[in-house]
Amino acid sequence: MKKRSFFLIPILSAALLLNSCGQEPVKIEIGKEFKIENNPITILKFEEMKVLRSEKEKMIKIAPKGKKYIYLEVKNPKDEMIFLKVFSKDKEIKAANDLMYFGHDIDTGFEDAYFLVDENTVIDKIVINTPADTEYTVINPAVTKDKSSIPDAVYGIIDAYTTEKPIGLLEGFAPYVEEGKNVHSIATQDGEIMASNIMSNKAELSYFTEDGKTYVFHIQNILGSSGTATTHWQNGKITSIEVVE
Numbered sequence: 001m002k003k004r005s006f007f008l009i010p011i012l013s014a015a016l017l018l019n020s021c022g023q024e025p026v027k028i029e030i031g032k033e034f035k036i037e038n039n040p041i042t043i044l045k046f047e048e049m050k051v052l053r054s055e056k057e058k059m060i061k062i063a064p065k066g067k068k069y070i071y072l073e074v075k076n077p078k079d080e081m082i083f084l085k086v087f088s089k090d091k092e093i094k095a096a097n098d099l100m101y102f103g104h105d106i107d108t109g110f111e112d113a114y115f116l117v118d119e120n121t122v123i124d125k126i127v128i129n130t131p132a133d134t135e136y137t138v139i140n141p142a143v144t145k146d147k148s149s150i151p152d153a154v155y156g157i158i159d160a161y162t163t164e165k166p167i168g169l170l171e172g173f174a175p176y177v178e179e180g181k182n183v184h185s186i187a188t189q190d191g192e193i194m195a196s197n198i199m200s201n202k203a204e205l206s207y208f209t210e211d212g213k214t215y216v217f218h219i220q221n222i223l224g225s226s227g228t229a230t231t232h233w234q235n236g237k238i239t240s241i242e243v244v245e
Helices: 002-021 152-160 171-176
Strands: 034-036 039-049 051-054 059-062 067-075 083-088 091-093 110-118 125-129 135-139 187-189 199-208 214-221 226-234 237-244
Touching: 039 125, 039 135, 059 199, 067 083, 083 110, 152 171, 152 199, 152 214, 171 237
Parallel strands: 187 237
Antiparallel strands: 034 039, 039 067, 051 059, 067 110, 083 091, 083 125, 125 135, 199 214, 214 226, 226 237
16 A cells, blocks of 8 residues: 555655646747637737837836837737746746826727837747646747937937036037027927026927927926927928927
8 A cells, every 4th residue: 555655655746746837838920820729819010119109198218328228019819818928047027017098998809018128138039828828829920120310419419408407408419409500599388489488407209290390398397397309300400499498
């Protein structure tokens, strides 16, 4: 009896181990449809980018210096419950939870996720999990690089405003005005040439058009209030500025 019990231990242990390991991962490919419980699923996009854009909300978000965003979009027309994951060197990267304005609305037939990673991070595995722990994987996925970029002049404007050394609201734009024009002569407020140039200490880019002809800045002044400066560009230079305070 003891021998039989002893003999059964490794068999039971092996069975439990196999059960805990679950099924083997199913290999899938980006752009090719596969089925989960007869529901069609397709990875549509796997992209990296420095700038996130929401045309609906007229918003953008720029990755911090030394960082980039990874975007994963999956077509899921029947709203199958799935979980999207990415890995780098076998380490799972947690999805960013504060970017809801840049993703798909709920119940639209799509799942997506954003990941903020170091600039030199390489994603070597995409995983789609189900509640039953079935795993679908893409090994060494090819990433598409988004071409949207921020011109150096725009970074120059942002960097010009600091709490240590406030400058006039328009002064950060002055070096980038088209030749032969003065920043004060091309800036308007309520359709009139601006008279106010309040000292300001912070600038952020809040939106820009894909053609690179319009950039909108959020400007904060030393009194704590803020306004927007919508700049229009041609050939890399500012041609006009509209200020709303």
